[in-house]
Each structure stands twice: as C-alpha cells, then as structure tokens.
Amino acid sequence: xxxxxxxxxxxxxxxxxxxxxxxxxxxxxxxxxxxxxxxxxxxxxxxxxxxxxxxxxxxxxxxxxxxxxxxxxxxxxxxxxxxxxxxxxxxxxxxxxxxxxxxxxxxxxxxxxxxxxxxxxxxxxxxxxxxxxxxxxxxxxxxxxxxxxxxxxxxxxxxxxxxxxxxxxxxxxxxxxxxxxxxxxxxxxxxxxxxxxxxxxxxxxxxxxxxxxxxxxxxxxxxxxxxxxxxxxxxxxxxxxxxxxxxxxxxxxxxxxxxxxxxxxxxxxxxxxxxxxxxxxxxxxxxxxxxxxxxxxxxxxxxxxxxxxxxxxxxxxxxxxxxxxxxxxxxxxxxxxxxxxxxxxxxxxxxxxxxxxxxxxxxxxxxxxxxxxxxxxxxxxxxxxxxxxxxxxxxxxxxxxxxxxxxxxxxxxxxxxxxxxxxxxxxxxxxxxxxxxxxxxxxxxxxxxxxxxxxxxxxxxxxxxxxxxxxxxxxxxxxxxxxxxxxxxxxxx
Amino acid sequence: xxxxxxxxxxxxxxxxxxxxxxxxxxxxxxxxxxxxxxxxxxxxxxxxxxxxxxxxxxxxxxxxxxxxxxxxxxxxxxxxxxxxxxxxxxxxxxxxxxxxxxxxxxxxxxxxxxxxxxxxxxx
Amino acid sequence: xxxxxxxxxxxxxxxxxxxxxxxxxxxxxxxxxxxxxxxxxxxxxxxxxxxxxxxxxxxxxxxxxxxxxxxxxxxxxxxxxxxxxxxxxxxxxxxxxxxxxxxxxxxxxxxxxxxxxxxxxxxxxxxxxxxxxxxxxxxxxxxxxxxxxxxxxxxxxxxxxxxxxxxxxxxxxxxxxxxxxxxxxxxxxxxxxxxxxxxxxxxxxxxxxxxxxxxxxxxxxxxxxxxxxxxxxxxxxxxxxxxxxxxxxxxxxxxxxxxxxxxxxxxxxxxxxxxxxxxxxxxxxxxxxxxxxxxxxxxxxxxxxxxxxxxxxxxxxxxxxxxxxxxxxxxxxxx
Numbered sequence: 001x002x003x004x005x006x007x008x009x010x011x012x013x014x015x016x017x018x019x020x021x022x023x024x025x026x027x028x029x030x031x032x033x034x035x036x037x038x039x040x041x042x043x044x045x046x047x048x049x050x051x052x053x054x055x056x057x058x059x060x061x062x063x064x065x066x067x068x069x070x071x072x073x074x075x076x077x078x079x080x081x082x083x084x085x086x087x088x089x090x091x092x093x094x095x096x097x098x099x100x101x102x103x104x105x106x107x108x109x110x111x112x113x114x115x116x117x118x119x120x121x122x123x124x125x126x127x128x129x130x131x132x133x134x135x136x137x138x139x140x141x142x143x144x145x146x147x148x149x150x151x152x153x154x155x156x157x158x159x160x161x162x163x164x165x166x167x168x169x170x171x172x173x174x175x176x177x178x179x180x181x182x183x184x185x186x187x188x189x190x191x192x193x194x195x196x197x198x199x200x201x202x203x204x205x206x207x208x209x210x211x212x213x214x215x216x217x218x219x220x221x222x223x224x225x226x227x228x229x230x231x232x233x234x235x236x237x238x239x240x241x242x243x244x245x246x247x248x249x250x251x252x253x254x255x256x257x258x259x260x261x262x263x264x265x266x267x268x269x270x271x272x273x274x275x276x277x278x279x280x281x282x283x284x285x286x287x288x289x290x291x292x293x294x295x296x297x298x299x300x301x302x303x304x305x306x307x308x309x310x311x312x313x314x315x316x317x318x319x320x321x322x323x324x325x326x327x328x329x330x331x332x333x334x335x336x337x338x339x340x341x342x343x344x345x346x347x348x349x350x351x352x353x354x355x356x357x358x359x360x361x362x363x364x365x366x367x368x369x370x371x372x373x374x375x376x377x378x379x380x381x382x383x384x385x386x387x388x389x390x391x392x393x394x395x396x397x398x399x400x401x402x403x404x405x406x407x408x409x410x411x412x413x414x415x416x417x418x419x420x421x422x423x424x425x426x427x428x429x430x431x432x433x434x435x436x437x438x439x440x441x442x443x444x445x446x447x448x449x450x451x452x453x454x455x456x457x458x459x460x461x462x463x464x465x466x467x468x469x470x471x472x473x474x475x476x477x478x479x480x481x482x483x484x485x486x487x488x489x490x491x492x493x
Numbered sequence: 494x495x496x497x498x499x500x501x502x503x504x505x506x507x508x509x510x511x512x513x514x515x516x517x518x519x520x521x522x523x524x525x526x527x528x529x530x531x532x533x534x535x536x537x538x539x540x541x542x543x544x545x546x547x548x549x550x551x552x553x554x555x556x557x558x559x560x561x562x563x564x565x566x567x568x569x570x571x572x573x574x575x576x577x578x579x580x581x582x583x584x585x586x587x588x589x590x591x592x593x594x595x596x597x598x599x600x601x602x603x604x605x606x607x608x609x610x611x612x613x614x615x616x
Numbered sequence: 617x618x619x620x621x622x623x624x625x626x627x628x629x630x631x632x633x634x635x636x637x638x639x640x641x642x643x644x645x646x647x648x649x650x651x652x653x654x655x656x657x658x659x660x661x662x663x664x665x666x667x668x669x670x671x672x673x674x675x676x677x678x679x680x681x682x683x684x685x686x687x688x689x690x691x692x693x694x695x696x697x698x699x700x701x702x703x704x705x706x707x708x709x710x711x712x713x714x715x716x717x718x719x720x721x722x723x724x725x726x727x728x729x730x731x732x733x734x735x736x737x738x739x740x741x742x743x744x745x746x747x748x749x750x751x752x753x754x755x756x757x758x759x760x761x762x763x764x765x766x767x768x769x770x771x772x773x774x775x776x777x778x779x780x781x782x783x784x785x786x787x788x789x790x791x792x793x794x795x796x797x798x799x800x801x802x803x804x805x806x807x808x809x810x811x812x813x814x815x816x817x818x819x820x821x822x823x824x825x826x827x828x829x830x831x832x833x834x835x836x837x838x839x840x841x842x843x844x845x846x847x848x849x850x851x852x853x854x855x856x857x858x859x860x861x862x863x864x865x866x867x868x869x870x871x872x873x874x875x876x877x878x879x880x881x882x883x884x885x886x887x888x889x890x891x892x893x894x895x896x897x898x899x900x901x902x903x904x905x906x907x908x909x910x911x912x913x914x915x916x917x918x919x920x921x922x923x924x925x926x927x928x929x930x931x932x933x934x935x936x937x938x939x940x941x942x943x944x945x946x947x948x949x950x951x
Contacts, residue, residue: 006903013772014890017883020779060765062905066737069765110783117776124769132575136769139582143589143773147780150593151787155600159609162593166516166525169586173533176579177509177716180536184543184723187736189571197736213719498725503717504626510713511633517709518702521695523642523688527649530680531633534656537668545663546734547618547727552664552742553842554752566729568664569738570754574763576668577755578770581847584675584683585777588939591687592784595946598691605696 004046005058005071008039008085009124016116025108029099032112033092036119040089047078051484057129065129066190072129076485079336079478080126080260083343087252088119090347094460095245098354102153102243111151115249118144122257131179132189134261135172138225141257142168145250149242160237167224167234174221181214182269194269204270211270215280218265226258228284228321229291232314239310244354247306251313252347256339259320263336266324267489285325289419291318296426300433305363306353308430309346312389315423316342319404322416326407332486333479334403340478341388341396344471348385348464352378355453355461368434370443374450379438381461386431388468391424395472399479501542508535520606522594526587533583537576544572618662625659640695642688650681666843667755674851679936682858686943749917751840759845760921764904768889770847771928775886778935782879785942821863828856836929840918846925850932857937866944875941878934885931892923 015035019028050056055074059065073081095115103111121141125134146168150161183189185208186197198204203211220231227235235255239247266280295314302308320342323335353363355378360367372379384395391401401424408417452458471478512535515528545568552570594604601609632652636645653676660669724731745757759767832853839845861869893904901908906920 003897003903010890010893010903013768014887016772016779017775017886020879020883058902060903061761062902062907063762067740068762104787107783107786110779113779114776114783117772117779120772132578132763133766133769136578136582136766136773139586140769140773140776143582143585143776143780146589146593147776147783150596150784155597156613158593158597158600159613162522162590162597165586165590165593166529169529169590170513170516170532173536176533176536177539180540180543181719181723183572184731184733187732187734187738189575189737197732201732208722210719210722213715216715216719498727499720499723501622501626501726502720502723504630506713506716506720508629508633509716510709511630511637513712514702514705514709515637518705519695521642523684523691524645524695527636527645527684530649530676531636531652534653534672534676537672538656538659541660541663541665541668542726543723543731543733544665545727546729549729550664551666551843552754553666554746554754567742567754569734570741570758571738572733573665573668573755574758574766576665577671577759577847578766580668580671580675581770582773584680585773587680588683588777589780589784591683592781592942595687595690595943596784596787604691608696 002058004042004049005056005073005127006060007042008046008081009120009127011035011038011042012088012116012123013120016113016120019109019113019116023109025100025105025112028109028112029092029096032095032116035116036085036088036092039119039123040085043078043081043085046073047082047481050075050078051481066188066193069128069130069133070190071127072192073127074485074488075481076260076263076336076488077126079340079481079485080257081123082481083256083340084119084122084126084253087343087347088249090460090463091245091249091252094248094351094354094457097454097456098244098358101358102245103151107151111148111243114144114148115245117141118148118249122253125257126260129191130189131182131191131194131265134264135176135179138175138261139172141254142172142225145246145254148246149238149250152241152243152246154241156237157241157243160234160241164234164238167231171221171224171231174217174224176221178214178216178218178221178265181210181217185210185214191264191268195271198269199271215265215270219262219280219284222258222262222265223284223287226255226262226321227314227317229287229295229314229318232291232295232317235314236307236310239313239350240304240307244350244357248347248350248354251310251350252343255313255317256320256343259317259324259335259339263324263332263489281325281327284321288318288321288325289416291315292322292419292423293426296423296430299430300426302430303365305365305368305434306350306357308434309349309353312427312430313342313346315427316346316389319400319420319423322420323400323404323407326411328407328410329483329486329490330403330410331407332489333482334400334407336485337403337478337482338400340482341400341471344396344464344468345385345388348381348461348468349389351457351461351464352382352385355457358457359450359453365433365437368437369441370438371450372435372439374443375452377458378453378461379435381458381465382438383435384465384468386427386435388472389431390427393472394469396468396475398472399475501545502539505535505538505542508538511535522597522604522606523591526590526594529590530583530587533579537579540572540576540579544569621662622659625655625662629655629659640697642693642695643685645695646681646684646688649684650677653677653680667753667759667845667848670843670848671851674848674855678855679851679939683939683943686940686947690943690947748914749921750914751921753840753842755843756839756845756921760924761906761917764920764924767924767928768893768904771886771889771931774932774935775882778879778882778938781939781942785946818863821859825856825860828859829853832856832933836925839925840921846928846930847932849925850929850934851936853929853933854936854940857933858940861940861944866941866948870941873937875938878938878941882931882934882938885927885929885934888927888930889924892920892927896920 058071124137299311388395388397512531549566558565657669657673749757835844836849899908907913909916
C-alpha cells in the first residue's frame with residue numbers, strides 16, 4: 001500500500017520496453033491495455049485514499065525531501081491523475097482498430113511503446129513534487145508526442161510534428177530557465193520546500209527581480225505547452241494531422257497536465273494572496289478571453305472538422321485559464337472542473353472523428369452528409385458531445401460553465417460573463433454546422449456502402465457519452481474533488 | 494560594482510539569445526535545430542555558472558582532501574547533475590527533429606519553411 | 617587567471633555563435649556547432665563541472681554532429697536566404713534577453729560561496745555523500761542515488777528518442793512525385809564504405825577502435841572515482857561502432873551488431889534500471905532505495921549504482937548506434 005504512488009508511473013514505463021521486446025502488434029496492444037488499466041485502478045485507489053486520509057508522499061530512493069525526489073499527492077494531483085489514467089484506459093480499447101488502419105503494421109509495436117511513454121510522462125508530471133523531475137517527465141511526454149504526431153497518415157503530419165517540436169522545445173527551455181532561476185533563489189528543487197524557502201528568506205514581499213523573471217519564463221513556457229492564445233499555433237496542425245488515437249489522447253490530457261503545472265507553480269510556490277499573484281492573474285485573463293472569442297470564431301470557418309475541434313480546444317483552454325485567472329475558490333473550482341469535463345467531451349468528439357475517418361477516410365464537412373442515417377450511433381454520440389461542449393444542462397459541460405459564470409459574477413465582472421455566454425453561442429454555431437450536414441443534407445450517391453463503426457470503437461465512445469451525461473446529472477464526485485483542490489490551492493499548498 | 498560580477502550570466506544570456514534568434518528567424522529546418530542546440534547549451538552554461546564557487550574545485554573527493562585538516566571547498570554538484578540530464582534531453586530532441594526533417598525532405602523535396610508552406614497551399 | 621580563461625572562452629563562444637548565425641553553408645554551421653560544444657565543454661571544466669564537460673564533448677561534439685551531418689547528407693547542404701528581414705524575431709529576442717538580464721540583477725555575483733543555492737540542499741551532498749552513498753565523485757552519488765529517479769527519466773528519454781527514430785525512419789519510403797531532388801549541393805557524408813578506400817584512415821581506424829572500446833569500459837566502471845559513468849561510456853562505446861561502420865561500411869557493422877539486437881539491448885537496459893528499483897521494493901525499501909540491496913547500506917548503494925549505471929550504459933550505447941543506423945539506412949534510399 002505505501003508504494004502505491006509510484007505504481008501508476010512505473011507500470012507503463014516498464015510496459016514500453018516490453019512492447020519493443022515482443023515486437024508483435026497484438027501483444028504490444030495487450031501489454032499497453034493491461035498497463036493502462038492497472039494505472040487507472042491504482043489511481044482510483046490513490047484518489048480514494050487521498051480524499052479519506054489526506055496527502056500522500058513517497059520518497060524515491062529512500063532519500064527525504066528536499067535531498068531526494070519525492071512524490072507528493074494531494075487532491076489536485078489525484079484528480080489530474082484520474083483524468084490522465086482514466087482517459088488512457090478508455091483510449092486503449094479504441095486504439096486497436098483505429099491504429100490497425102492508420103499505422104503500418106510493422107511500426108505498431110513502436111506506436112504503442114511511444115504511447116505508453118507519453119502516458120508515463122504525463123502521469124509522472126502529475127505526481128511528482130520536484131520541479132526538475134517535472135521537467136524531465138515533461139520532455140519524456142513531449143518527445144514521444146512529437147513522434148506520435150509525426151506518424152500521422154498525411155505528409156502534413158510531419159510538418160505539424162516539426163512545428164510542435166520547435167515550439168515545444170522553446171517552451172521547455174523557457175521552463176528550464178524558470179526552474180533554474182527559482183533554484184538559484186531557494187537552493188532547492190522541491191516545490192513545497194521552494195515555498196518554505198521563499199518565505200523564510202523573505203523574498204516574496206520585496207519584489208525580487210529574479211523571482212519575477214522566473215515566473216515570467218515559467219508562465220510563457222507553460223503557455224506554449226498548454227497552447228494559450230496566441231501561443232497556440234502548433235495545436236491546430238498537431239491535432240488535425242496526428243493519428244486519431246493520438247489526437248484523442250493528447251486533446252484529452254496533455255494540455256490539462258500543462259495547466260496543472262501552471263497551477264502548481266503559481267499557487268504552490270508563491271502561495272495565494274500576494275500582489276504578485278493578483279498581477280499574474282490579470283495578465284493571463286486577457287489571452288484567455290481572446291482565446292475564447294478568436295478561436296471560436298476561427299473554428300466556425302474550418303472545413304476540416306478535426307481542425308475545427310482543435311480550434312475549439314484552444315477556446316476551451318481559454319475557459320480553464322479564465323477560471324484560474326479569477327484567483328478565487330469558485331474560479332479555481334470552475335477551471336479544475338472544466339479540465340475534467342473537457343477531457344470527457346473532447347475525448348468523445350475526437351473519438352467520433354476517429355470513427356468517421358475509419359469508415360469514410362477523411363473528416364471534411366462534406367464527408368458528414370447523410371452520416372446521421374448511415375452511422376446513427378456515432379452521430380448520436382457527436383450530438384451529445386456537442387451539447388456538452390455548448391454547455392447544455394444535463395451534460396457535464398453545463399456544470400463547469402455554470403461555475404465559471406458564478407465565479408465571474410462573484411467578482412462582479414459582468415462583461416466577462418457576457419463573453420463566456422458569447423463563447424457558448426459560438427460553440428452552438430460550429431457544432432450545428434456538422435449536425436445539420438449529418439442529418440439534413442442528402443448523402444453522396446456513390447458512398448452508400450458506409451456502415452456503422454465497429455463495436456470496439458463504439459463501446460469506448462459510448463462509455464464517454466454515458467460519462468458526459470452521468471457527470472452532468474450527478475456531479476458530486478468531480479465537483480467535490482475540484483472544490484477540495486481549489487481550497488487547497490487557495491490556502492497556498 | 495556588484496553588477497560586474499554577473500558577466501558570466503550575461504555571456505550565457507547573450508549566447509542563449511543568439512540561439513533563440515536562429516530558431517525563430519531562420520526558415521531552414523536543420524538551421525533551426527542548430528539554433529535550438531545553441532539555445533539549450535547556453536542555458537546549461539547559465540546553470541553551471543550558478544553552481545560555481547570561486548576558488549573551489551570539482552566535486553570529487555580526493556585522497557589528499559580527505560587527509561588535509563582544512564576542509565576543501567567544492568563547487569555545487571547539483572547543477573551538474575541536472576545539466577547531465579538536460580544534455581541527454583537535448584540530443585534526444587535533436588535526433589527526433591532531424592528524423593522529421595529527413596522525412597519532410599522526402600515528401601516535400603525541400604527543407605525550407607516557406608517552400609513547404611507554398612507546396613501545402615498549392616494542393 | 618581563472619577569470620581570464622573564462623572571459624576568453626566566452627568571447628570565443630560569442631564569436632562562434634555570431635558566425636553560425638551568419639553562415640549559410642550548413643556543413644560549416646554544423647562544424648561550428650561542434651566547435652561551440654567543445655568550447656562550452658572547456659568552459660564547463662573551468663567552472664568545475666568535469667562530468668558535464670565530458671558529456672558535452674561526447675554528445676555535443678560527437679553524436680549531435682554525426683546526426684546533423686547524416687541528416688544534412690540526405691537533404692540539402694545550403695540554406696536559402698529568407699525573403700524578408702526578420703525584424704520581429706530580433707525584437708522578440710531583444711525583449712527576452714532584456715528580461716533575463718533584468719532577472720539576473722538580484723542574483724548573487726558569479727562565484728559567491730554564500731549564495732542561497734550553495735547553502736540549503738548542496739551541503740549534504742558534499743559532506744555526507746561519501747559516507748552515505750560511497751563514491752568519491754559526488755556527481756555520481758547525486759546522479760545515481762539521491763536523484764536516481766531523474767536518471768531513470770533520462771534513460772527513458774534516450775530510449776524514447778531511439779524508438780521514435782526507428783518508428784519515423786522505418787516508414788515505407790514514399791517519395792513525392794512533385795519533389796524534385798536538388799542534385800546540386802546534395803552531399804552525402806555517411807555514404808557506406810567511401811572511407812574504405814583511404815588506406816591510412818582504415819589502418820588508423822582499425823588501430824583505434826579497440827582502444828576506444830576499452831576506454832569506454834574504463835569510463836563505465838571508473839565513474840565512481842572520476843568523471844564518467846554509464847552515459848558517457850555508452851556514447852563512447854557507440855562512437856567506436858560508428859567509426860567501424862564508417863570505415864567498413866554499414867552492412868559489415870550490421871553483421872557485427874544487428875539492429876534487432878540493439879533494440880533488445882536498449883530495452884534491456886531500461887528494464888534493468890526499473891528492475892533494480894522494483895527489487896528494492898521487494899527487499900522492503902522504497903523504489904530505488906539501494907540500501908536494501910545488501911546487508912550494509914553502503915554496499916547496497918555500491919551494488920545499486922553499479923547496476924543502474926550498467927543499465928544506462930547499455931541503453932545509451934544501443935540507442936546511439938540505432939539512431940546512426942536509422943539515419944544511414946534511410947540515406948541509402950535517397951541517394
């Protein structure tokens with residue numbers, strides 16, 4: 001039981017080289033499936049433990065913090081851990097058929113190995129309490145995602161991956177500079193200890209220039225990684241051209257983990273209530289609002305629906321950052337809750353894209369003509385995912401929008417509230433385009449043989465449909481976790 | 494006169510920025526990766542500069558130091574460890590970037606960013 | 617004296633960086649990058665970071681250069697002039713640089729012994745590590761034991777890069793019909809067996825390879841006492857094989873060590889590292905707590921560090937050669 005914190009990270013890491021050794025695509029998939037489900041089960045146990053008993057810490061190598069690397073899990077980590085491991089557990093059953101079609105069969109073991117490493121990296125960032133260890137695992141997840149995106153079927157996948165590699169590495173180097181400056185100020189790499197040292201040496205109040213620069217670099221670097229407008233340029237290409245499974249997984253998890261890092265540094269290191277933090281909140285408010293409006297409008301004009309959803313992701317990231325920028329308990333709750341809900345709905349919508357491209361071959365708006373009749377289950381899932389994205393009551397998306405508006409009203413920011421509603425309205429427009437084409441436009445005559453997606457794609461998809469509806473009606477589990485996490489952050493842990 | 498003591502940091506910053514400039518201003522995919530290498534190597538210089546103590550030696554315990562009565566001054570070993578890891582990350586990123594470049598060249602016949610963009614738009 | 621060397625090296629570095637910005641021949645830029653790495657390795661030595669210097673020299677000057685040349689050989693050796701003046705880029709760089717300089721204002725001066733960075737965590741590494749962990753080289757202690765988990769991450773990163781390269785470069789060779797290869801200026805550096813015709817190179821190479829391999833083994837097992845360790849050893853061992861393959865051709869080298877064997881070795885090294893960690897859990901300690909591996913904690917540390925360094929060395933060696941194979945094998949198609 002005491003070793004539980006390390007298990008979710010080590011299992012996929014161990015599974016990755018095993019996939020290479022066995023070199024059979026069937027076996028590689030089975031190993032990956034087993035590893036992700038083990039991680040997910042352990043993450044559930046961890047979350048239950050953390051909620052019931054309190055934060056867990058685990059000294060790797062037996063060395064106490066700050067000398068060794070310590071895993072530290074509180075409600076916030078546990079929640080993000082659940083999102084990442086849960087999404088990977090849902091994606092893997094979906095992967096077999098989809099990967100079979102999109103990836104050359106001799107490279108499939110490598111694909112699963114890289115996917116497992118990407119999962120390891122994201123989980124590793126989530127549970128670690130050490131700033132530099134975070135950087136190492138960030139690079140682990142980024143490096144594998146560059147390769148995974150580059151394995152997409154079209155040639156633009158290669159340029160998209162290259163562009164992401166350049167922007168991602170600039171971001172990571174900025175983060176490295178930020179961590180280095182923090183380290184030089186505090187003499188420690190442990191995040192909690194950094195906070196203690198900053199207070200002990202009375203660096204916080206004095207407007208220390210190194211501290212300000214460190215946070216400037218961390219914020220810019222992380223904004224690149226989490227695709228905050230206008231540093232989002234890599235995201236639409238990466239999501240549009242990556243293999244379907246990779247898009248589903250990355251859209252549901254990668255940006256959330258970067259947002260988690262931002263939360264950890266901004267609230268975990270400098271603590272709440274300082275003037276500095278208020279300023280930081282104001283600074284990220286503007287790009288967040290711009291993201292919601294601009295990206296939603298751009299999404300309306302996309303013909304490639306995968307690309308449209310990618311722009312919608314940029315907008316949704318804006319909502320999460322908006323929640324964080326309020327720097328109030330309600331705002332943080334909304335931001336954290338939206339991380340979870342967005343993983344559910346974007347995971348679902350990209351799964352629909354994967355299924356359509358499995359049957360039709362591409363996902364341009366014209367390909368959707370008549371699909372409402374030919375792929376009824378898939379398109380029904382799209383409609384529900386779309387409703388959740390708009391924030392219609394009885395879906396998961398409603399809850400986070402509700403809290404976001406509540407937080408804006410608590411601050412008395414009427415203008416922001418109106419912008420949030422306007423963003424939802426824009427989502428209605430771009431989702432409706434697809435729904436209209438699928439249900440009310442006649443199909444092409446030569447494509448009559450298109451049938452419903454296979455069951456192994458439909459089951460994970462409908463699992464997420466049920467999750468979207470369930471967590472829209474009974475919100476107690478994610479809401480409690482998000483509220484606890486927000487309270488913790490506001491207390492400055 | 495305290496700011497004179499920062500020359501090493503500033504040298505590293507100048508180098509970082511020249512690398513960063515190559516990455517964002519050049520269109521050649523290999524040249525960008527060269528710039529990325531300069532950028533990250535200079536960040537390593539910044540880290541190692543922070544760990545240096547004037548008059549100290551490399552953090553390796555020698556027999557002579559063990560026996561001598563006065564304690565020996567060592568530079569901080571922790572930045573060294575961090576940078577060892579970061580160097581590995583750097584070469585790994587370069588390798589993946591180059592693999593993508595080679596594949597891009599096969600599919601597009603060029604590694605200049607504007608020519609690639611032109612070919613994508615023409616289709 | 618130290619300061620003078622420092623300033624001279626920094627000046628050289630700045631000149632090299634300027635030259636790299638200016639020059640448009642990629643071959644020259646890559647060579648200058650090698651010089652840049654070598655100069656920074658010298659600077660690392662003056663700043664007491666001997667392990668870092670060793671690695672930078674082996675990786676920056678050795679492996680990176682080879683990989684860059686390999687990629688350049690398959691693409692284009694000349695950079696085209698950008699059609700516009702990059703004023704925006706200059707502006708971004710100036711702003712970023714100014715912010716960074718602003719940020720260093722509150723840093724303690726270079727080389728001060730009582731800076732915060734030296735007072736909190738580091739003293740324990742310096743004073744206790746020879747007793748708690750054992751190796752006289754404190755960098756090895758911190759790398760392999762205190763922060764052994766980072767090193768596991770690092771090994772995984774290298775493994776990932778190798779897998780990524782194989783996955784990307786083993787894709788079916790599809791050349792775009794539109795892509796007209798620029799014959800002029802296409803210069804294949806890693807052309808199998810071209811060096812075979814040079815008698816002197818062949819003889820010298822033959823003489824050197826055993827020593828390179830021997831030196832790699834020395835670096836592997838002597839890392840506790842001096843600079844070195846699994847990572848540097850792996851790179852040097854790999855460079856021995858790469859030299860062999862440059863002189864005697866890719867096919868001969870692939871008969872000596874096949875790509876499949878390398879992939880297995882790469883995976884095995886990573887599994888060995890994780891295995892040591894799991895063994896520690898089975899022995900009743902935390903993950904990677906080497907104290908539990910033997911009855912005396914220091915012996916356990918010694919054994920643990922030996923095993924994980926072996927894992928790192930194996931993976932790094934295997935992956936470096938895999939990367940080289942992947943590039944040169946791909947290169948055959950394009951020429």
